[in-house]
Amino acid sequence: MTGAGATTNVTGRPHVVIVGGGLAGLAAAAALTDRECRVTVLESRRRCGGRAASFEDPVSGGLVDACQHVAMGCCTNFLDLCRWGGLDDALRRDRTLWFIGPDGDRSRCTPSRSLPAPLHLAPLLLGMRHFSMVEKFSLARGMLRLARHRPTDRADAATALEWLRAAAQPDRVIRLFWQPVIESALGESIDLVSVAAARKVAVDGFLAHRDAADLIVPTIPLGTLLGERLVARLEARRAAVRTGAAVTAIEHDGHDAVTAVRLGAEVVPCDAVVLAVPWKAAGRLVPDVVGSGDDRLAGSPITAVHLWFDRDVVDVPHAVLVGRVSQWVFRGEPGAGHCQVVISASRGLLQGDRRALVDQVVAEIREVLPHAREATLREAKVVTDPTAVLSVRPGVEAFRPAARTGVANLVLAGDWTATGWPSTMEGAIRSGRIAAQEVGRALGIDVPGPAADLRRSLLVRLLVGG
Ligand SMILES: Cc1cc2nc3c(=O)[nH]c(=O)nc-3n(C[C@H](O)[C@H](O)[C@H](O)COP(=O)(O)OP(=O)(O)OC[C@H]3O[C@@H](n4cnc5c(N)ncnc54)[C@H](O)[C@@H]3O)c2cc1C
Structure with a gap:
């Protein structure tokens, strides 16, 4: 042979x-x-x-x-x-990232096409209505510090959360920016992923180039x-x-x-x-x-909650829902009344109670999407892949x-x-x-x-x- x-x-x-x-x-x-x-x-x-x-x-x-x-x-x-x-x-290609803050306020965040990287991120950061100016400044400083962090064996033993806390990132900035962004990019929770993996998201996914953060759907x-x-x-x-x-x-x-x-x-x-x-x-x-x-x-789980309403309810191309169980919402095929809520690092989510999860997600969707308040839910399906991605731990x-x-x-x-x-x-x-x-x-x-x-x-x- x-x-x-x-x-x-x-x-x-x-x-x-x-x-x-x-x-x-x-x-x-x-x-x-x-x-x-x-x-x-x-x-x-x-x-x-x-x-x-x-x-x-x-x-x-x-x-x-x-x-x-x-x-x-x-x-x-x-x-x-x-x-x-x-x-x-x-x-x-969605150049504008949509965030829906804890109070339901919507932020349309679009990186600049004319400013050189990494300054192209300024309008994106400034556009986040759920943060004060002080928080925006902290976030920008944290992102630059993370990008300049040189991974070493010892530093790599740290998780992203440990590093962010040591870098004095405010709790609200961690909870309403770093957590949803890192968890959705890496599919694992910030208290488990390595700081090196989080750095890769900050550098390659945001800072490196004007087009880096575009969402390709x-x-x-x-x-x-x-x-x-x-x-x-x-x-x-x-x-x-x-x-x-x-x-x-x-x-x-x-x-x-x-x-x-x-x-x-x-x-x-x-x-x-x-x-x-x-x-x-x-x-x-x-x-x-x-x-x-x-x-x-080790694997990390990702859950998708599919909802079929009697009409289309999502009036934005996508949205990051910050400070909620639901992390991202995407609209489905126009006219099908379908939308999808994605939750990364969904290990132990509501103790595995699918009914409770659907109820929670539907309540959150009705809170943030006005068309969903009047709509009737026809069908729901929860799909979890327990080993969706490799857990990128230290x-x-x-x-x-x-x-x-x-x-x-x-x-x-x-x-x-x-x-x-x-x-x-x-x-x-x-x-x-x-x-x-x-x-x-x-x-x-x-x-x-x-x-x-x-x-x-x-x-x-x-x-x-x-
Ligand atoms: C729920 C979920 C959400 C995700 N979201 C995103 C996202 O938004 N963005 C992103 O970039 N990534 C995302 N990912 C990750 C992405 O899907 C994976 O990283 C990628 O698809 C992995 O591709 P792969 O070819 O390495 O492995 P796989 O897709 O697992 O392919 C391996 C293939 O091998 C086949 N196979 C296994 N054993 C045999 C055998 N003995 N003989 C023949 N065939 C065999 C399997 O059937 C499978 O088709 C997500 C993953 C999941 C599960």
């Missing part, structure tokens, strides 16, 4: 099998299918997209995302993959965007995408090379494997490679494995691998591209790596480096 660098098919092109059709696997497929590789994606579910998934709406029968996903302007690899896939028309269900349109694009580029194809084993030749993957009795020979599955599944398939990693990696980076493994033609991908990014769509896509580049290295093919970050202005480089 073949090892790294050999070919197993009549076309003479090496055959790369990608296990897992989430964003990491699809990004790896896109990078490799453009090179001289024969690519097969094997996905165990009925549809590709992984955690970026949709379900069938009980009211309309159409697809609804299990949980609204958003990217940011700083997610250059997400945007690049969408461009490659011809998906740009299905993305909306898919306007069609993820099941269609990724599961249909991106897959169709891959197939048009001659990648084979098989769904309902659960890989049960990865075969070695006894000389440290992978030779095939197995789906029950079926054997699929290959020259290289990208294993793009979550860490627990990876640990089961290649325990000698991922091994005990799963004990040191010290976790040491346990996130690199794409390259001890087996030359087996590489890892997934939002949990070492990308330098939190566990997000962007992190997953970066991991897929890094993995594709590693496969190229093993097979002697030139494959480009991840897309470049947004270019930092001189002022940003002077302030925070990079």
Whole structure:
């Protein structure tokens, strides 16, 4: 059987099998299918997209995302993959961030297009009506201090909350800005995430560039965007995408090379494997490679509360609800009366009482959205993914494995691998591209790596480096 660098098919092109059709696997497929590789994606579910998934709406029968996903302007690899896939028309860019304060007051916060970064944030900060001038000044100072913080081993043992308190950030600023922003960006609570992860949000997501904080919102269900349109694009580029194809084993030749993957009795020979599955599944398939990693990696839950009213109730594109159980609200398909409330780090939320959660969320929605007060709730659905994202706690980076493994033609991908990014769509896509580049290295093919970050202005480089 073949090892790294050999070919197993009549076309003479090496055959790369990608296990897992989430964003990491699809990004790896896109990078490799453009090179001289024969690519097969094997996905165990009925549809590709992984955690970026949709379900069938009980009211309309159409697809609804299990949980609204958003990217940011700083997610250059997400945007690049969408461009490659011809998906740009299905993305909306919200430059204005909407905040609804504890008293229901609305703030329209838009970064400047003309001021250089990081000064572009001034109108965004000044626009937050729920903060006094003193609080706005504290927040700006805290953000700059966080950006200038140089992570060290000792400092990295701190959580974001410990660091913010030590930096004398006022409680109200922590509760009404840092908490919703960091928790929604990282999917984990501020008393658990590392200060290094929080710094990445402040720098890459806000300070680094005028477009960094733009919200990128898919306007069609993820099941269609990724599961249909991106897959169709891959197939048009001659990648084979098989769904309902659960890989049960990865075969070695006894000389440290992978030779095939197995789906029950079926054997699929290959020259290289990208294993793009979550860490627990990876640990089961290649325990000698991922091994005990799963004990040191923990997941964090995200909950989406779907509400169907008898009319459309959300009169803004999106809103961050600060100081409430509900964290973000997004409007659904126009005319469907559907909206979605997203709550990150939802561990132990209202003691797991779904009825109480729906009641609380509906009460909050009626408080902040005038149209909801008169509307009748027709249906509600709570969707929680208990391991939605990797919990980026202090010290976790040491346990996130690199794409390259001890087996030359087996590489890892997934939002949990070492990308330098939190566990997000962007992190997953970066991991897929890094993995594709590693496969190229093993097979002697030139494959480009991840897309470049947004270019930092001189002022940003002077302030925070990079
Ligand atoms: C509720 C929720 C909300 C989120 N919100 C956001 C957000 O707003 N913004 C953002 O950027 N990110 C968000 N994320 C995170 C984002 O969805 C993930 O980071 C990203 O989708 C992970 O992609 P992945 O390819 O690494 O893993 P996955 O999506 O988990 O893909 C792995 C794939 O492997 C398949 N698989 C597993 N085992 C096998 C096997 N044996 N054989 C074949 N296939 C197999 C799985 O079925 C799956 O399709 C959210 C996640 C959740 C759950």
